[in-house]
Amino acid sequence: MSTALTWTAIIILFAAGVYFVALMERWSFSGRLDWAGPLHAFLRAFGQEEIRTRRYDTVFYEATPIIFIAVVLLAVAILPFAQGTILLDLGTAALFINAALVYIMVSLIMAGWSANGAYGMIGGWRAMAQLIAYSMAVVMAITAAVMRAESMGMLEVVRSQAPLWNIIYQPVGFLLFYFAVMAMAFLPPFDLPVAEGELAGGAWAEFTGARKILFRLGRLLLVLTLALAVTVFFLGGWLGPWLPDFVWTFIKTALVAASFFWVGRWLPRIRHDHLLEWGWKYAVPAALFNIVQVGIQLLL
Amino acid sequence: MMELQITLLMVIGLIAIWFGWRVFRTNSMVRSAFSLLASMVAIGGMFLVMEAEFLGVLQIMMMGTEMSIMAIFMMMYMMDPGGLGQMDMTHQEKPSIVAAVVTGGLALGVILLTNWGDIVPAAPAPAQQNHDLGMEVMQRSMMIFESAGTSILTAMVAALATALIIHNNNQKEH
Amino acid sequence: MVLTVALIIGTILFGIGLYGALSQTNLVMIMMGVELMLGAVMVNLVAFWRYLHPESYSIQMFVLVVMTVMALEAAVGFAIGTQRFRTKGSIESEESADMKG
Structure with missing residues (x-):
């Protein structure tokens, strides 16, 4: 298959993936598959009146939704869809994805603060606390995957999993990364920054209309990107028999994204102090154990 | 290649300097914390231009967290709500300007008068x-x-x- | 030429940082000035590494150490600030005259 055709297929599949994530998101709180739901929500928000708070910070207010989407797109750019099909093959990709996604939190803080509302501000600071809880688990799990690949390039990370996927090679790392990534995308058990129930939308509470759509779209892209990251780091990326490479990537990504919402549906929301406690008291030692285990397996 | 690097360095450097200057010229704590973040990200961008990819990405990653923590502490200490906060926070302004200009001038003299030798064209x-x-x-x-x-x-x-x-x-x- | 440009940018950043660290009354603002100075130092180090000694990795190592110092400075500074805020209700350096010997 030619490169242009592959890229077209990937873009179409990616758009379908975003729609699928939107569908699953609605399923996670309504319990049924509402096929036209995402479209309705989009049109409704698009026609919504734009309400702004008094004395908001203009620069931050206008910039945050764009920053949110831009960093997610940067993170997508370095993830491989198939053998050699990657937008940007960085030498430090494993670090770069983390660096890009830190700015999700920065964007949330800016959104919460700039709108000049109490709920938004609390949501923003909660995003910060959440980052402190999950960032260690993410970085250390990625470190273990990089140790096995002996390279920070994403293509090498996937190629190193050809004999055995990382999910079996380092199950502890997978579990840590999986839940940390859910916290990174503030999905239901960890949705403290945008908690609908207690903060009325949290950091996004004061955003309406087109900006809200940008945030929602960014969140969908973020979930899909993180599912792709789980696939690349732990589920063997494009590796799989019979089907073309990129189809395997998207099957795995869709399954991971669906599992995010399925898991989130059955777990109660975590309090932020519990999240911090678990993140530092249990996740960090577990991540260290994982690194030691991978080191021993590599030396054997 | 070198011309491109010089141009990029100048542009990104000016961004870094501009935001670094804004840090001490706004009346809002959170704005100055995020200006510093923008300045630091621009410095990380300069690292990337100078082909130190690992250091640049590490700088951008670390500063995102660090400056947000700065912002939250500023909020805690100074009670700065969005859009408000009009106060003067400087003292000994004149001596500081003199000290900064003298130090910068000395360093500038050293930079311009030293013969730095040949520039290595390519990095690993x-x-x-x-x-x-x-x-x-x-x-x-x-x-x-x-x-x-x-x-x-x-x-x-x-x-x-x-x-x-x-x-x-x-x-x-x- | 390219090295000079990078060093001049570093110098200007250092000057701004020095001005900020000396002129601000707020502890956190002073720390921001120090961070800016350290950032300028890192620009210089990376410029020296890239344009004079790309084969010597101790310079990159030194940049890593400077980054560590930045993080440590922030951590200890915030701890001191928190303690002063608890006891005195302010972190202005003008109001810490009781620290005089």
């Missing part, structure tokens, strides 16, 4: 750099890196010990 590839830096950390500079780690631990303990509320057991009995 990023993957090679990562490998070599890892080897440096694990072999020759291992003790330095270890002591950096120990200092992090010491600073963590010291920071916690300083910030904790002191419970004086003797006073409680009264």
